[in-house]
Amino acid sequence: MEQFSPTLPLLSDEELDPRARAVFDDIRATRNTDFINNFWRALAHDPANLERTWGELKEIMGPGTALDPLVKELIYVAVSTVNNCTYCVRSHTAAARGKGATDEQIAELHGIVAAANKTNRLAIGLQVPVDDAFL
Amino acid sequence: MEQFSPTLPLLSDEELDPRARAVFDDIRATRNTDFINNFWRALAHDPANLERTWGELKEIMGPGTALDPLVKELIYVAVSTVNNCTYCVRSHTAAARGKGATDEQIAELHGIVAAANKTNRLAIGLQVPVDDAFL
Amino acid sequence: MEQFSPTLPLLSDEELDPRARAVFDDIRATRNTDFINNFWRALAHDPANLERTWGELKEIMGPGTALDPLVKELIYVAVSTVNNCTYCVRSHTAAARGKGATDEQIAELHGIVAAANKTNRLAIGLQVPVDDAFL
Amino acid sequence: MEQFSPTLPLLSDEELDPRARAVFDDIRATRNTDFINNFWRALAHDPANLERTWGELKEIMGPGTALDPLVKELIYVAVSTVNNCTYCVRSHTAAARGKGATDEQIAELHGIVAAANKTNRLAIGLQVPVDDAFL
Amino acid sequence: MEQFSPTLPLLSDEELDPRARAVFDDIRATRNTDFINNFWRALAHDPANLERTWGELKEIMGPGTALDPLVKELIYVAVSTVNNCTYCVRSHTAAARGKGATDEQIAELHGIVAAANKTNRLAIGLQVPVDDAFL
Amino acid sequence: MEQFSPTLPLLSDEELDPRARAVFDDIRATRNTDFINNFWRALAHDPANLERTWGELKEIMGPGTALDPLVKELIYVAVSTVNNCTYCVRSHTAAARGKGATDEQIAELHGIVAAANKTNRLAIGLQVPVDDAFL
Structure with missing residues (x-):
């Protein structure tokens, strides 16, 4: 499918600075x-910015952390969905599949994201005070 | 800490309908x-709405699903953070701790949520077209 | 309840320019x-900005339009809930009550806002293509 | 217009489970x-999730409630606009037209959504404290 | 690239009312x-709404204000990026270029928008209390 | 004003690791x-994350870049306002004042943020197609 061109042109390998x-x-x-x-x-x-951003993702998204790499990709997909970033939903869903996510897990993820968006707005709209037990 | 009253008063057990x-x-x-x-x-x-919302959460957040209950709570915290719902961040962080989340996992979660919010805006602002590989 | 001071101080009647x-x-x-x-x-x-903003609200929120004034306040509350603006939720809920909104209508409104937030994220997360019938 | 494929394929009637x-x-x-x-x-x-979501919409969006069905569709369109959900804006605008919404009402709705987004950000950016009268 | 039709048809010069x-x-x-x-x-x-909106933009976006016109366009692009409004990102990026924005400034702008989105979510997710020094 | 405790306790200098x-x-x-x-x-x-985040802010927010340091703080305030991050609005408004922002510039900034939020929703709600001139 034909898409819009980006704000700044995509650089080919030949156009990169060192x-x-x-x-x-x-x-x-x-x-x-x-x-x-x-x-x-x-x-x-x-x-x-390229250095910083790649360095950050490389550091936080790989193995050897407190959270499993697949769990981290699922969190990434969840945030990208709430922010409505098509590029990010597609690329991190692909990454999640690459780390073993099944269709069932992806469907379930979106059920949770949807429910959280629902209850978030109820808590905000009804102006529910935080229980002491949560502080 | 004293908080605002809710939009509609909190009902005590005595005020509930059947x-x-x-x-x-x-x-x-x-x-x-x-x-x-x-x-x-x-x-x-x-x-x-109470019936529907409780029924939904009971069905999706418990055990026996494709995603682990702790993973689902972490996704819930991530969404609540993006939506800036204080009540939801507090209550689901408490729930995540109840399901075994460590301080290290919570800190790591917010590192991922933060990075995802960052790259989401870069993809949107730079209007990056989706790669064929992700479609 | 004590609150934060605003970014710029609230002006008293005596401090206003003409x-x-x-x-x-x-x-x-x-x-x-x-x-x-x-x-x-x-x-x-x-x-x-004060002139423009008051002029705009006065023009669009009063009677004599295609939508009923109460309906317009309910839409205002819905938007304020999605944007998580406490001030706006409180002031426009008060305005809606002043125009006749009942507790039942307010509760129902938030049920709809919540459901819309839920299905919005499902449509975004599942990347549902728009049906020809809706174009 | 050609669109992206969804995250999970659209199921035909023949592919549905009971x-x-x-x-x-x-x-x-x-x-x-x-x-x-x-x-x-x-x-x-x-x-x-299909059962829950359809059940919820069927229950809240039809007649016999405190709010008029057309009013509820307009609130749905307003929320979908704030969330920037193209699918939802298109499908619920179509639904609103099906329930009698005129072009004038749709244009007016977006004027209110726009004004609410404007004043929401002013209240947030200027950090306006909530008046006692609204609590 | 072919795009969706708008919610209400685009009016030609001949179709305008006075x-x-x-x-x-x-x-x-x-x-x-x-x-x-x-x-x-x-x-x-x-x-x-056309009158109000054009009048507002004409008044605030031109020269003779406390902020430079280019700075104001950059702020406009930043907000449009956070709101994920493709139309607005494209049109105000074009306007910013028309007022002298360089590729380097545009790239830098998005680096700041991205960093702000990141730290915003950290402050929200970690529920950082506001320092007295900032009140 | 008393505030909520953070999700993870604020560390004193004595509690820091090297x-x-x-x-x-x-x-x-x-x-x-x-x-x-x-x-x-x-x-x-x-x-x-502390190292990465401080390193990023130090690199992008100081002098010697294509955008002026004050302009960058104003962009930061604008994004923080859209994201409704109280902590961030307060701290970056203070930083902007520290870099010379006047009350008039701050007021004007919020007028632009408000107008951008307004027109963003109009473009989204009316589903305005992007003009060829902006691509």
């Missing part, structure tokens, strides 16, 4: 694939 | 505690 | 009360 | 039409 | 161009 | 003050 190229190299090595998705190509106009 | 009372009985039995938090007392003005 | 005073006079005449709520006192630092 | 089929039968009978819109076809992967 | 025509004349004179973008053509169904 | 202590030292040196605001004390439970 700092951005080093990040792309690390993305390829970390993920063990030659594929670089559009998000990083749009971000490459600002190598400092 | 349909709302039956829901409260089921909450108590399911959770094995006499404590009913304010959310349900505010919702009790609309017994049909 | 343009702001004229708006306050019109609010008092239109509403037939001497009471000016804090929102307008905070806005009075920027008389042009 | 629980989902029963919900589709009830949607058709309630609405007196054979047409089932994509939202329900995407949700049908999770029959329990 | 009040809307006067606004279009003023837009053309103020901007010194014959081009009227779709936003105004959609809004023209409600001439009162 | 990595967090180094960040606090850098905050103090960079800002030339001994004061550490609550945000960093809440974040200090996760030294990696």
